[in-house]
Amino acid sequence: MPLRARTLLGPGPSNPYPEATVALGRPLLGHLDPVFLGILDETSDRLRQVFGTANRRTLPLSATGSAGMEAAFVNTVGPGDVVVVAVNGLFGQRMVEVAARCGAEVVAVEHEWGQPVDADRVLAAHPSPKLIAAVHAETSTGVRSDLQPLAAGKGDALLLADCVTSLGGIPVRLDDWGVDLAYSGSQKCLGVAPGLAPFTISDRAWERRIEKPQSWYLDLGLLGGYAGEAAGSGRTYHHTAPTGMVVSLHAGLGRIIEEGLDAVHARHAEAGRLLHEGLAELGLELFAAEGHRLPELTTVKVPDGVDSAAVRKELLERFDVEIGGGVGAYAATVWRIGLMGANATPDKVALVLAALRETLGR
Amino acid sequence: MPLRARTLLGPGPSNPYPEATVALGRPLLGHLDPVFLGILDETSDRLRQVFGTANRRTLPLSATGSAGMEAAFVNTVGPGDVVVVAVNGLFGQRMVEVAARCGAEVVAVEHEWGQPVDADRVLAAHPSPKLIAAVHAETSTGVRSDLQPLAAGKGDALLLADCVTSLGGIPVRLDDWGVDLAYSGSQKCLGVAPGLAPFTISDRAWERRIEKPQSWYLDLGLLGGYAGEAAGSGRTYHHTAPTGMVVSLHAGLGRIIEEGLDAVHARHAEAGRLLHEGLAELGLELFAAEGHRLPELTTVKVPDGVDSAAVRKELLERFDVEIGGGVGAYAATVWRIGLMGANATPDKVALVLAALRETLGR
Incomplete structure (x- = not known):
């Protein structure tokens, strides 16, 4: 046919950048090959640039963007933790669902679809949440919500941002804004095929993480022994990284940074x-x-x-x-x-x- | 460089089959494109052939083999359920860890590494487990354990098999043997790059599944609306499938079946x-x-x-x-x-x- x-x-x-597709034709590397580990480290560096962060723990997770969302919640909230979610589209709704499956007490702040997040309402929804979550670019409605007002008023809470559709398309400056955790997907403005979830977490969020998340696959504590944090020596095998996809993401990010x-x-x-x-x-x-x-x-x-x-x-x-x-x-x-x-x-x-x-x- | x-x-x-690498160069398709959905359905058919099963619910999960393991447990066991795990290597140990994170009461039956699973000991470990789990081909030790004796004696329990290193390399005949759930990885004997976890679950296991697993990403009930079960009409979006990887798996499986x-x-x-x-x-x-x-x-x-x-x-x-x-x-x-x-x-x-x-x- x-x-x-x-x-x-x-x-x-989206159709990938040509550089990302060409990279898929490179000879496959093993996940513990020093050549691959060098590419993985560079990929983390490049992700830091596009996320606008200095977070040590910045890495591509081995699944699609929705797994990035799950990783964010399972590593930060457990039974009884209060989570405030700004809901102005499908992906806000999904956050509510994912947080609930972690046992969190979820306060959903509903907005009319097509409208941006109202930071005042979200910040007023609970006096002391552990986490506030919002979608930077709602894929279901095409709406951008500004994260800075949420960060400015978050107080002691952690701020989580869904950057699936924003990263690589509109400015993302997590550190300037004060966002603690964010995830994205490879297949949108990063211009790579679907299959990876770029992820980043601040030291501040890391210190308050769940020590033993309900997900083994997305346990950042275990993953940190392999990617992101552990530059240089002492890599610990966790799972077999999708090496071909990482090399492709590396190339797509390289294209973006070169442009x-x-x-x-x-x-x-x-x-x-x-x-x-x-x-x-x-x-x-x-x-x-x-x-x-x-x-x-x-x-x-x-x-x-x-x-x-x-x-x-x-x-x-x-x-x-x-x-x-x-x-x-x-x-x-x-x-x-x-x-x-x-x-x-x-x-x-x-x-x-x-x-x-x-x-x-x- | x-x-x-x-x-x-x-x-x-492993180095992929050339067919699988060539397929990565095909123009990328959307995850709801009828052309892609046809390829996805064929991929499920091909997976049924290599798994030796007629299970309707057979599909590639959008993550690596270890996520297949996690999907198997989160969809079948919850707090207090008894799980017997045959441990004769690293991946048996991992099963114990993953099952425990589901809240299961885990009975680990330890074996010397390098030895196959002793079915009699595993079957005698508990009178009425919900699930018995074993690794068909232990990647850590290079050992094959026969699944048939476990299936023959499982009684009312479900039998779960890790086929990560066996599928496509040695015979796997789940239905003949009586295995209820199995998962694999794309990057070993299936001859495709890492990134997908072939997965299958019998109707018998499906009927006893956890209605709302702690993982949203790996919730087979939600996934079933998109892939595997729902041949034909009424696809429900769950997450963006890694379309390029699925097309590559389709090609790798095609090579195996043609040979x-x-x-x-x-x-x-x-x-x-x-x-x-x-x-x-x-x-x-x-x-x-x-x-x-x-x-x-x-x-x-x-x-x-x-x-x-x-x-x-x-x-x-x-x-x-x-x-x-x-x-x-x-x-x-x-x-x-x-x-x-x-x-x-x-x-x-x-x-x-x-x-x-x-x-x-x-």
């Missing part, structure tokens, strides 16, 4: 601006609150009388262009268009606009 | 036999109990007075050949030589024997 070369303009995965973080963010901003303008010209309405729209993930209201799924199907079959539907209550009424990593370019904007124009008959 | 093309003859990862499972097993058996003979000719002694030696993973006693790490270093630096050290108490006194998947061939045997001969000065 002929291969299909899709242009992946949904909420992720320059500011330039990469500017490229995403410009692509998003072009898309938002073009959608308006097509008479389409955006879903996310103005002033908080992500350039890398745009939510569009499906026009009345238009079959969302049929349009997506035609885009995929006729143009090999994948865009996403909405989620939850907005499954059929919102489209999600991603311009992430390698796809944050004017040609991809032109393609998706042209394909939408023709498919919608506008 | 020049790339190093290693010959990976340790306990895994023929019996032929693949025979190739591993022959390579192992050649290696065992050659090591004897070098005057080296095997560690694993005779009659239970894995062809795909051979444990060798380090001769007195030989520096294990120095030999491994020379093999790696001079010959680009990776072999493994021992683990635990045998870290410095045992080598582990893998002939897995694509590497189960006479040329790899000849290479490692020649390199050892020269390095040891024999």
Whole structure:
């Protein structure tokens, strides 16, 4: 069967940077090979740069972004700990679910979907939570929420940020802002195939971690003997790292750093601006609150009388262009268009606009 | 820096089948693309063939083999459940640890390392466990334990088998034997890069599963809406599957099935036999109990007075050949030589024997 070369303009995965794909063709290395360990250490260094952190414990976890979320909670909260979660989309909801499975007492602060997090309400939700959690870039709604106000008011609490859709697309400066833990996914603006969850945790959070998390696989204490912290000597085997994927992430990050973080963010901003303008010209309405729209993930209201799924199907079959539907209550009424990593370019904007124009008959 | 093309003859990862590497160069697909879902379903079918099972719920989990172990326990045992674990190496020990983190009451049946599991002792360890767990092919010792006697005597208990190092190397016939749950890893005899954990669970085990496991990421009930069970319509998004890795696993499994499972097993058996003979000719002694030696993973006693790490270093630096050290108490006194998947061939045997001969000065 002929291969299909899709242009992946949904909420992720995105088409990887060419450098990341080329790296998958490199001869596979063992997870204890000194050559690989050097690449792993460099990968952690590069992750520190894109996360904007000096955290010693910064590493790619061997699973997808959702496992990064799970790792964040299982390592920091246990039965009875109070967790305040800002919920303004699907991934906030997921945080509530994951924290509850750790036995935490969860205070969910619900927001209307499409709106950013209201830091005042979140900070007022409980006088002394152990952890406050929020999504920096909500993949379900295309909304950016500012983390700095949460950090400024967190007091003694730890602040956890979901950076799955923000990292590599818009500025992330964890240390400047005061974020204690964050995770991401390889397959969005980092421009690598799905399979890894970049993760970082501050010393402050580390000191208050759960000594023996309910998850062995995601136990940062055990993982720290292999990656992140233990630069140099004395590597302890924990599990077999997905070496090929790490080498690919290393290459994707290398590409981003070579292009320059500011330039990469500017490229995403410009692509998003072009898309938002073009959608308006097509008479389409955006879903996310103005002033908080992500350039890398745009939510569009499906026009009345238009079959969302049929349009997506035609885009995929006729143009090999994948865009996403909405989620939850907005499954059929919102489209999600991603311009992430390698796809944050004017040609991809032109393609998706042209394909939408023709498919919608506008 | 020049790339190093290693010959990976340790306990895994192994060099992938060429088909699996080539597949990584295919254009990346989205996790909800019908083309990808077709490949995912075929991958489950192929996994059923190599696992020797008709289990509807057979799928690749989005993490490495150790996460397969964790998925097996979190979905089947909770606080107070009795779990009997046969421990004859590191991975049996790990099972004890993972089960304990689920709150299980664990009965560990210890064996001398290098020996196979004694089914009578394991079955006598507790009158009515919920789960009995054993490692089919102990990666730490190179020992095969027969699962049939455990299955025959399991009574009402569920039987869980670690098939990380057996699957694709020696016969695995879960349904014939009566194994209820099993997991593996992509990076050993399946001949794919590390990053996925093939997993299967019988209807019998499914009916007694934990409704809401402590892990959200590995919750088979949620995963079942996306992969494995839900052939055809109504896919529910759970997490972003590592699509590139799944396509690579699909290709690796396709290679195995095209070559023929019996032929693949025979190739591993022959390579192992050649290696065992050659090591004897070098005057080296095997560690694993005779009659239970894995062809795909051979444990060798380090001769007195030989520096294990120095030999491994020379093999790696001079010959680009990776072999493994021992683990635990045998870290410095045992080598582990893998002939897995694509590497189960006479040329790899000849290479490692020649390199050892020269390095040891024999």
